[in-house]
Amino acid sequence: MKIEQICELMAPIGRDAVAAAEVLARADASRKNAALRAAAAALRARQAEILAANARAVRAGEAAGLSGAMLDRLRLDPSRIEAMAAGVEQVAALPDPIGTVLAEWVRPNGLRIQRVRVPLGVIGIIYESRPNVTCDAGALCLKSGNAAILRGGSESHHSSTAIHASLVHGLCAADLPGACIQLVPTTDRAAVGYMLSGMTDSIDVIVPRGGKSLVARVQQEARVPVIGHLEGNCHVYVDRAADLGMARAIVLNAKLRRTGICGAAETLLVDEDCVATHLAPIVRDLLDAGCEVRGDATVQAVDARVRPATEDDWYTEYLDAVISAKVVTGVDAAIAHIAKYGSAHTESIVTDDPVAAERFLARVDSAIVLHNASTQFADGGEFGMGAEIGISTDRFHARGPVGVEQLTSYKYVVRGRGQLRP
């Protein structure tokens, strides 16, 4: 499409979103929740339609030569649709964040000040092949009182369109504007560029959901604030004072429970003072479980199956059954390694020494730092924060899991009785 056509297509989407956001900001919790529950029901009722659209998308993806992993992300089945519907119902069950009084105080002159939670406005979400993002992101934005403009990947466009229809059905059933959740009706990549830089009057925040190159493009081009979700190059550090059984269990769980999530461990650091006792059992557990281990010289000496690690490995988020492993000279060296190579996402220390633990928790500058727990807990649901739109590795606005509360702003409401400023 020419830029004029993109503009003609997107400008009304932006205007409608702003108008819908105004209505949504004032909608009470029961109306938003009614829309969510009606959307969940519509997802279940339209399962056949959604699966048919998805089957077309999968066939097109196969013809286009998409990888098996890509096709798996794209593919829906009845259980995935049920999971989406149940997820929407879970969002409906969360407390409504809007209108919450975050803080409240009275000044000596009698002014009563409240900090009150309000929506951000219009959120643009740019994502790739997972059609469930359409559902999750739409539901989270609605719950937090924000209008959403969704732009999914071209592979998932048919599936997303079918899912989006259910969300709009829910909105209409609750007498909310359908434009509260809009899906960009073109797969032209120019629409993404237009969202990033041409809609500063209508889009308040952009959330990219996808791989490193998508997030990098968004951060490079966006002229509005971005809630970024960069990679999770997560570390587990096994300290000299680690309980061996706990360390073995945590490393295995952190690496292998699910390898494709951002909280999966990618590098194992072992204190040189426990190499003799701890290194071999942990490394062999991983190898025996089918994990490739890439290690420094000491780790290679443990087992012939360990491959040599290169400098690049310390920077790499494998998202696969691969781990890099290194021996370090204690907690400070572990902290320094993480500062140099990490992505400030999630790191864990295993130790029974409270001094080492507190040092690690205080000095590792990541969104999530854990003591004696698996990095796979890096998840809004596991934190008790409900569904999330991702884990932010930014320091600005939202850090860590981004749930409904993180998709809000606040304002100050001040009540007086005629006070003048002296």
Add this chain to the structure above:
Amino acid sequence: MKIEQICELMAPIGRDAVAAAEVLARADASRKNAALRAAAAALRARQAEILAANARAVRAGEAAGLSGAMLDRLRLDPSRIEAMAAGVEQVAALPDPIGTVLAEWVRPNGLRIQRVRVPLGVIGIIYESRPNVTCDAGALCLKSGNAAILRGGSESHHSSTAIHASLVHGLCAADLPGACIQLVPTTDRAAVGYMLSGMTDSIDVIVPRGGKSLVARVQQEARVPVIGHLEGNCHVYVDRAADLGMARAIVLNAKLRRTGICGAAETLLVDEDCVATHLAPIVRDLLDAGCEVRGDATVQAVDARVRPATEDDWYTEYLDAVISAKVVTGVDAAIAHIAKYGSAHTESIVTDDPVAAERFLARVDSAIVLHNASTQFADGGEFGMGAEIGISTDRFHARGPVGVEQLTSYKYVVRGRGQLRP
């Protein structure tokens, strides 16, 4: 300077700031406060030196033909230096935000989760002619554990250099790195561009302090997050149920107490249902106090001194003894006017009708909304939040007064006893 020279100059500033930020993030409150108190003492001890540097700057400004208002912003005297020193001591007296546990909970599996306040990192501050920003911004960044890179206007460079020396003296006295607060040693405008787009690895946040064109340039060019401080086109709405005496006092105070601050009222909206009783006294108060009034036809009919308002007036932040005035058909029309023309900064309703008040407070989408109080209270100090670096009109990260707490991020600290994710 050529871009290579700017890069050669700025790259070490960025590196030193990152290293200083790491030290500062771990510095305890007493050390930071000692640095602030020593800086305040140095400002007083070096008064003659600072005034001499300022005199040179003022002479250069006069020679360059700066306006009287610009020269006034630039000029220091003993009382302004004392005010700076006292301001730094007030920042020292604020509670330390870093390390505060913002929230804390225990999950059913026993994981203990804390959300803990941490610094943002390195803050770049780009400002214009007021040399006191060097001092205020440096002190706020230090207190909040952030390293600061300050880039003041060329007019204030001599004065800022002298003030900056006192801040560095304070840092050294407290055994903190001098690079915690750095002043860019060139007035070349290319350095600003480099801070905005060339230092994404070292600068975490940019704060522009200055006029509309500076803020617009920063928001346009910045490749890192910006805490923006756009204009304050603030409104006072006098409702039909307003107490006349209170309305007169609030309008006069909101407009004229100080006209050059962002919380000064710029537009008066009067409910048509109280035009007969309220409009004339309020407008005559303003005119008699020397304020120019630009009004719609009804307002012009009140007094021959009222000039006609144009469409542009409703958008204008005068920052001067000028106000635009308009009759509106009740609270909803006032809300609609503010939504169309306002800058989402600060607005006040004067009324004894609680329903109208709550409607205005809920529906006006500004950082600060007041009932029966002057807009001039829009100030971190008046809110009891301590010194501020500005009033944010953004919705993202910080909204309203930006004090030490708003210059922070947080991280999640999770303590377990071997928990694995099922």
